[in-house]
Amino acid sequence: MARQEMRMHIGIFGLGYVGLTTAACLLRRGFDVTGYEVSDAKRAELLAGRCPLTEPGVEPMLVEGLSSGRFGVSSDISADRLPDVVLVCVGTPSSEDGSTDLTAVRSVFRRLEQLAAMMPAGRDMDVAVRSTLPPGTMDRLGEEFAAVFGRLGVVFYPEFLREGTAMADFDSPPQTVVGVGSGGRRPERLLGLLTEMKLPYQIVAPMSAEALKMACNAYHAIKVCFANEIGRIVNTLGGNGTEVMKLFVQDTVLNVSHRYLMPGAPYGGSCLPKDVRSISSVASRSGVTAEILAQCEASNASHLQYVVGEVLRSRPKAVGLLGLAFKPNTDDLRESPSLSLASALLAAGIRVVAHDRAIEPSRLLGVNRTALEGLLKRPGMSLCTDLGDLDRQVDAFVQMHRDRVYDELREARGGRPWANVSGWQFLGREGDAT
Ligand SMILES: NC(=O)c1ccc[n+]([C@@H]2O[C@H](COP(=O)([O-])OP(=O)(O)OC[C@H]3O[C@@H](n4cnc5c(N)ncnc54)[C@H](O)[C@@H]3O)[C@@H](O)[C@H]2O)c1
Incomplete structure (x- = not known):
């Protein structure tokens, strides 16, 4: 006392x-x-x-x-x-x-x-x-x-x-x-x-504090269900689910960390989409019900629709799509959410001018080349290597990558809607914090 x-x-x-x-x-x-x-x-x-x-x-x-x-x-x-x-x-x-x-x-x-x-x-x-x-x-x-x-x-x-x-x-x-x-x-x-x-x-x-508490409990619940789903699948296959999750939590770099825990773009790329489908398929073929894994793809698709809806809200005629691969510094276009976004905007009658510093069309091979060529064949779609050129062609921007040059462009250009998907801020104006 x-x-x-x-x-x-x-x-x-x-x-x-x-x-x-x-x-x-x-x-x-x-x-x-x-x-x-x-x-x-x-x-x-x-x-x-x-x-x-x-x-x-x-x-x-x-x-x-x-x-x-x-x-x-x-x-x-x-x-x-x-x-x-x-x-x-x-x-x-x-x-x-x-x-x-x-x-x-x-x-x-x-x-x-x-x-x-x-x-x-x-x-x-x-x-x-x-x-x-x-x-x-x-x-x-x-x-x-x-x-x-x-x-x-x-x-x-x-x-x-x-x-x-x-x-x-x-x-x-x-x-x-x-x-x-x-x-x-x-x-x-x-x-x-x-x-x-x-x-x-x-x-x-107050809203942040209220949502934080709910997010914490929802996350804890999702963690329990996720661990149990992995455990059920591995045990059903004759393995040791507990051993797998003990190893899983030893990774404090990517697994038990802040990674992948910021709102932003939908996931994409060559690994996550295919492997989520694969583990879900293993589960269902083994007779294991694993709803979180099964719903992951649907949740990712809903998120893309949300992003599309947010971009359409500003009724743009031409959008500058900043970042085409699933993340910066790679030319891997496999299952990139930017491609799906471009496709949805084109379908809505909007012109799309894309930019990605890591993509040189002449160097692309295989599925990446096919994906880009397929996209560029669509009426209204173009790829621009010069940001200044892109800037002159569009009346709105969608930033899919965190990239200094895009941040600089945002700071320099005003008056036009800017959907910063990488930093989760939609339809911001010049100078908005990210
Ligand atoms: N239990 C937990 O571990 C925990 C942890 C964090 C947050 N919370 C949250 O804290 C809140 C309380 O949780 P709890 O588990 O202590 O609930 P509880 O049901 O054990 O206790 C609530 C008490 O409030 C009393 N009460 C109701 N109306 C009242 C009034 N007008 N005036 C005075 N007393 C009144 C009830 O009779 C009851 O004794 C909930 O919102 C819960 O979500 C709970």
């Missing part, structure tokens, strides 16, 4: 797995905590000195807090003893249609609305929502409860703890991100609390 002198008072709405772990960790760090819980049964258990759930380390801290008077449990927040920071940890379960049920979050905000209306001038309180929310929820809550967002410092502060190791995770989260709305008050008390807890944080837009 190192911090008796500060005694910041934290209120927690919802004493479930997140709320009680949070309470225990804050008590351990010396803060005063009051929990607001609507369940009579949970409150009764807690007040009898028992933790209503199993989570290592939580119960002793709550019992100690109750006996020392630093932990209070109540059915509702009291206007007479407002905390400095409120953490909203109520449940956000799935509705029947899969959408998130925000009933509990809304009920907390209705209560905060009443409190904000009666809070004396000069009294501050920050509200940090820790319940997981679908992207865009905080912005909608901001419109619905404008008085709360106008009066209090309201933020979205996602929680990344895992049940079973929740206290350790709370103390050492993988990252600390705070979603602060542009018009909102800076949540000085909450940020002070994070600094006090030695948790370096990043401030981002």
Whole structure:
């Protein structure tokens, strides 16, 4: 209990797995905590000195807090003893249609609305929502409860703890991100609390923080299913799926790393498309259902359609296609998404002028030559070796490759739509950051 002198008072709405772990960790760090819980049964258990759930380390801290008077449990927040920071940890379960049920979050905000209306001038309180929310929820809550967002410092502060190791995770989260709305008050008390807890944080837009939390859980789920699909296929073939995945995770350069994890162009080239088809085919011929692998191609094709749609949105007559191979510095045109994009734009009646520093048509052989010749035969398609020439022929650009010369062109040319697929920014204008 190192911090008796500060005694910041934290209120927690919802004493479930997140709320009680949070309470225990804050008590351990010396803060005063009051929990607001609507369940009579949970409150009764807690007040009898028992933790209503199993989570290592939580119960002793709550019992100690109750006996020392630093932990209070109540059915509702009291206007007479407002905390400095409120953490909203109520449940956000799935509705029947899969959408998130925000009933509990809304009920907390209705209560905060009443409190904000009666809070004396000069009294501050920050509200940090820790319940997981679908992207865009905080912005909608901001419109619905404008008085709360106008009066209090309201933020979205996602929680990344895992049940079973929740206290350790709370103390050492993988990252600390705070979603602060542009018009909102800076949540000085909450940020002070994070600094006090030695948790370096990043401030981002609320939608980014909401989407980050969802993306993390979706990714973890996809990882589990992917590993199980590979394991099922290998085991069914008589191999050792666990051994394969143990080797797989040893590659921290390409596999367990930031690689292939930025939104950008669809995948293509001579390996990924063919090998994804191959492993899917092995699975189905072995009687193994492997939906993630089977859907990979469909997802990639949907992404190309998305890119096409974004480019068509600016209604261009002629597009400069910057990068023709599936990635820079290669003349490998096999299954390049740029070829598919060019084809889709031509089909939509748009002229396409392509450029690729690594492609010299006279040097191409075999399938690459056939692919390029096939494309160049299409009416409206041309290849340009000089970017200045290309620039004079088009009224929009699609940047498929990260390449300094393309970045320079973007900076030098203005007024025309620029779809930066390589850096995932569509229809930007001159000077847009990538
Ligand atoms: N459980 C986890 O490991 C975990 C991890 C990270 C984030 N989350 C997210 O945190 C949130 C809470 O998860 P949980 O597992 O602790 O849920 P939970 O169901 O265990 O606890 C929620 C508690 O909130 C109470 N509650 C509901 N409405 C209330 C109100 N108006 N006022 C006061 N209390 C109210 C409920 O009675 C319940 O005790 C969810 O959004 C969840 O997605 C959970």
